[in-house]
Amino acid sequence: MYNDLFRIGSLTIHSYGVMISIGILFAILLATKRTKSKGLNTDHVLNIIILCMVFGFLGAKILYCIVELPTFLENPMSFFSGSGFVVYGGIIGGLIAAILYCRIKKINFLNYFDLMIPSVALAQGFGRIGCFLAGCCYGKETNSFFGVTFHNSEIAPNGVKLIPTQLFSSAGDFLIMAILLVYAKKERKAGKVGAVYLILYSIGRFIIEYFRNDYRGNVGGFLSTSQFISLIIIIAGGLFLLLDTVKFKKVKHNNT
Incomplete structure (x- = not known):
């Protein structure tokens, strides 16, 4: 909608990039603020x-190149586009990067995953506003x-x-x-x-896909x-929560 915010010489500042940057900044602030209370390492x-x-x-x-494989094969250099x-x-x-890092540093991945995942949802919320301003991820035609x-x-x-599927997605991310x-x-x-994040985000994403009208693979x-x-x-995610609950109940029963 307003993707080009302003220009500095030949450099164009895009609203999508700005919103992504804002999301990352607030995500970092939220994660680092919660780090000490969880007894984890800020570094x-x-x-x-x-x-x-x-x-x-x-x-x-x-993944975008895989979904848009014919387009990518026609112009492989599009991989480096913004x-x-x-x-x-x-x-x-x-996730792969975080898991590998935690393995190398010999720290508990799940503890850091739990700490940082609300920040991920926060960043995604701002990112979807960027999508709206850029016009991507748009929805179907409506008279509503x-x-x-x-x-x-x-x-x-x-x-x-x-x-406005982008704004609905953004609101959902902030709610998550x-x-x-x-x-x-x-x-x-x-x-x-x-696990709760993975379930909630995936449910929301599954539903919002029915209202989007851009090509997203098949x-x-x-x-x-x-x-x-x-x-x-x-x-x-559901199995992780369910199996954990069943295991907890079993241990509790054995102790009684």
């Missing part, structure tokens, strides 16, 4: 954030009162009312962050906060790539 948190940013962007770009990312690729890339019309977008259709912060106030077993003829990944993550 490890900052190192993990840097690695997750690098490998997250790389993973998001790689547009074209898939959030799940970023999540997977960031909440429809948004783009006029100068290079990505979204112009002149028609569209469902709030839920996680409340949930994490009580001491939980390592990994539970992260699996089995009726699911988008992100919906397929969402189902896998929902099941995995």
